[in-house]
Amino acid sequence: MTAALTFDPIRLPPECEKLRQEVRTFLAEEISAGTFSPQRAQKSDDTDAPGFSKRVGARGWIGMTWPKKYGGHERSFLERYVVTEEMRVANAPVRRFFVADRQSGPVLIRYANERIKMDILPRICRGEVCFAIGMSEPNSGSDLFAAKTKATKTDGGWLINGTKIWTTSAHVADYMLGIFRTSAPTKDNRRHGLTQFLVDMKTPGITVNPIGQISGQSEFNEVVFEDAFMPDDHVLGEIDGAWKQATSELAYERSGPERFLETYYVLTELVRALGREPDLRGAEGIGRLVAQLHTLRRMSVSVAGMLQAGKEPVVEAAIVKDVGTIWEQQLPHRVRNLAAFVEPNVSNHETLERQLDFAMKIAPKLTLQGGTTEVLRGIIARGLGLR
Amino acid sequence: MSESENIVVETAERMFADLADAQSIIASKSDAWKAPVWDALADAGLTLPWIDETLGGAGADLATGFALLQAAGRAALAVPLAETMIAGWLLARAGLASPAGAMTVAPAQPNGRITLSADGTLSGRARNVPFAADARHIAVLAATADGASVIALVEAAACQIAAGKTLAGDALNGVTFDRVKPIAQAPAPTGVDLTALMLMGAAARSLQIAGALETALDITVRYANERVAFEKKIGKFQAIQHSLARLAGEVAAAVSAAGSAADTLSGGRVAGDALLLEVAAAKIRCGEAAEVGAAIAHQVHGAIGFTSEHILHRFTLRAQSWRDDFGPESHWAVELGRRVAARGADDLWPLVASR
Ligand SMILES: Cc1cc2nc3c(=O)[nH]c(=O)nc-3n(C[C@H](O)[C@H](O)[C@H](O)COP(=O)(O)OP(=O)(O)OC[C@H]3O[C@@H](n4cnc5c(N)ncnc54)[C@H](O)[C@@H]3O)c2cc1C
Numbered sequence: 192m193t194a195a196l197t198f199d200p201i202r203l204p205p206e207c208e209k210l211r212q213e214v215r216t217f218l219a220e221e222i223s224a225g226t227f228s229p230q231r232a233q234k235s236d237d238t239d240a241p242g243f244s245k246r247v248g249a250r251g252w253i254g255m256t257w258p259k260k261y262g263g264h265e266r267s268f269l270e271r272y273v274v275t276e277e278m279r280v281a282n283a284p285v286r287r288f289f290v291a292d293r294q295s296g297p298v299l300i301r302y303a304n305e306r307i308k309m310d311i312l313p314r315i316c317r318g319e320v321c322f323a324i325g326m327s328e329p330n331s332g333s334d335l336f337a338a339k340t341k342a343t344k345t346d347g348g349w350l351i352n353g354t355k356i357w358t359t360s361a362h363v364a365d366y367m368l369g370i371f372r373t374s375a376p377t378k379d380n381r382r383h384g385l386t387q388f389l390v391d392m393k394t395p396g397i398t399v400n401p402i403g404q405i406s407g408q409s410e411f412n413e414v415v416f417e418d419a420f421m422p423d424d425h426v427l428g429e430i431d432g433a434w435k436q437a438t439s440e441l442a443y444e445r446s447g448p449e450r451f452l453e454t455y456y457v458l459t460e461l462v463r464a465l466g467r468e469p470d471l472r473g474a475e476g477i478g479r480l481v482a483q484l485h486t487l488r489r490m491s492v493s494v495a496g497m498l499q500a501g502k503e504p505v506v507e508a509a510i511v512k513d514v515g516t517i518w519e520q521q522l523p524h525r526v527r528n529l530a531a532f533v534e535p536n537v538s539n540h541e542t543l544e545r546q547l548d549f550a551m552k553i554a555p556k557l558t559l560q561g562g563t564t565e566v567l568r569g570i571i572a573r574g575l576g577l578r
Numbered sequence: 579m580s581e582s583e584n585i586v587v588e589t590a591e592r593m594f595a596d597l598a599d600a601q602s603i604i605a606s607k608s609d610a611w612k613a614p615v616w617d618a619l620a621d622a623g624l625t626l627p628w629i630d631e632t633l634g635g636a637g638a639d640l641a642t643g644f645a646l647l648q649a650a651g652r653a654a655l656a657v658p659l660a661e662t663m664i665a666g667w668l669l670a671r672a673g674l675a676s677p678a679g680a681m682t683v684a685p686a687q688p689n690g691r692i693t694l695s696a697d698g699t700l701s702g703r704a705r706n707v708p709f710a711a712d713a714r715h716i717a718v719l720a721a722t723a724d725g726a727s728v729i730a731l732v733e734a735a736a737c738q739i740a741a742g743k744t745l746a747g748d749a750l751n752g753v754t755f756d757r758v759k760p761i762a763q764a765p766a767p768t769g770v771d772l773t774a775l776m777l778m779g780a781a782a783r784s785l786q787i788a789g790a791l792e793t794a795l796d797i798t799v800r801y802a803n804e805r806v807a808f809e810k811k812i813g814k815f816q817a818i819q820h821s822l823a824r825l826a827g828e829v830a831a832a833v834s835a836a837g838s839a840a841d842t843l844s845g846g847r848v849a850g851d852a853l854l855l856e857v858a859a860a861k862i863r864c865g866e867a868a869e870v871g872a873a874i875a876h877q878v879h880g881a882i883g884f885t886s887e888h889i890l891h892r893f894t895l896r897a898q899s900w901r902d903d904f905g906p907e908s909h910w911a912v913e914l915g916r917r918v919a920a921r922g923a924d925d926l927w928p929l930v931a932s933r
Contacts, residue, residue, distance in 0.1 A: 196829065280931075462918060463922075471912060478858065482862035483862075485855055569816075572822060572823050578819065
């Protein structure tokens, strides 16, 4: 085979089942306490979220796979998988801690010095800090290596000047992992010259301007840096060598359950609305969607199993994100079609309409954020030996 | 893959490469290749892998047989291997021994009904039975007047077999049982009913489709790296790269879904809705992948892939025609959708998460 794609039928080990029940019980308690509502996806990141994060942290469900000395729990990726999927399906307000848990923490573990690790990682695990990702700029999106926001060497550190954009959660974040230009690209390597930094968002010289979204939310921001000072030990990894560091995280970032479950709630409501004995059309429609969902989950669990085994399934992970995000993007449209003949007096009619409305509005972002469909397909094509 | 699966798959792949190579089959313009590969498989015990030695088989586990079927799909193997394996499996459920030679099973569609009369003869019609015209025996799942399931072995020659072919040109026949006397028969144990037979057949077809698509991806990527247009290898055009990335996604979905269903059946501990979910999802998703995947593979090949001389059609047309056997996608979608609805909305996620 030229294209050796591996998707073995990995199953979650038995210890995951106990954990799943614990997570479900916890979420049910949070729902009845009014922290969030599974029927209101659009509300999920509102006011009560910080309290929620701390309670999730107290359960040991943030930084689950990290070393104990940093506040982690040294559990498996598959256990983390269960927690992630249960939270997504319940529409739990995870945004405050999820980026740190998925991406930022692992980067710090790999590249930060011991003092920073001992300071920040336990706080992430306790659900106390929120991270943002500062990669995109007004003139640098898919082409990450066109980034211009500059870090200039000064006494004991660096001065940052420039603008990051589309920075999710920057308005509430404590820290950002940013990519800044420390040197010009070289003739034979246009990826050279960018360096990754840990940014304390309270640093003077940083201004955050919220940007409204078509969904009515305001999750992302413009972040302006004006002579913002970063101490030397906030450099993460090799100076000018950020491009070498980006790839290994991506398999984690791309293949999780959050890559196909973001609009799942419309499927639940469709099943509710069609009732226990749907007509032929409704039954077939549900059956197909469930078959596709199950397949995606099996693909995603398979990648999680490979990560747990210490492999780097870069192409498989990109495939999961490509197929998964397209599916979750189409899901509200399919559901809308199937719901066309639902009786107006079914009990959840309003919920279904509201959920559909919201899912249709957020659908466009699903194939953009964290790397577009086109970028992913480029990565897959490279894995196939075409580039 | 386990050690035994590896050995079986490697053995079979060597046979397929030597005796059932797609290009050689096309060049030969005859069916003369079929007997040697069949004999080689039979001699190695690979036509009856799922059956105890005492009943004439090789006594391998289900997982090994499923791995063999995916390998057969990768070769677009057009002899009744899957059918014989399933027939042997069905007969063994009732303690019946398998005869030598090719077999098939009836019914091969979920709405098929064959009855066993009080006089011990079989009557009824099974539509679209794969390879019935090439089989020496047919394993039949029949119902008695009081609704009990019976498994019977009949000689194909005792039935009326209508002419017919699949999209790919393989035998696909209506089989009429007009008071046919079985060679052997025995009651089916509980749980072995038409649904169980369809689940087994659908899983087998899913693996064959996944295998055929793996090869379609392989030859399409290779072609894109060879064919030149506008002074470039076509694989350098981004449109082609993205099409192939989509094809890879479909192949990945098919391999995952089929592999998961096979793993579930092999484990033997899962029944009911969870088993239906696994197998129905595999048949549905592999069918969808066959549709999208075949279209992309042909598009990238241009006109050459549309010729009878080229090997591509052996994989794409078989992947398409296998979609229809043992229940097409819409059958399984309705079955699965009805179960999901009957459980209720809040039990959907627990079902999915249980797998
Ligand atoms: C909701 C949301 C949240 C986000 N959060 C963050 C965040 O927290 N931090 C952050 O840094 N960024 C964030 N982003 C930005 C996101 O990473 C970028 O939108 C994405 O990388 C694409 O960049 P762009 O928007 O500049 O589009 P562009 O790169 O300008 O692309 C526009 C179109 O051109 C296509 N295109 C570009 N290059 C190629 C090529 N070589 N071949 C083929 N097609 C190409 C793209 O696929 C896309 O379809 C977020 C985006 C969204 C929508």
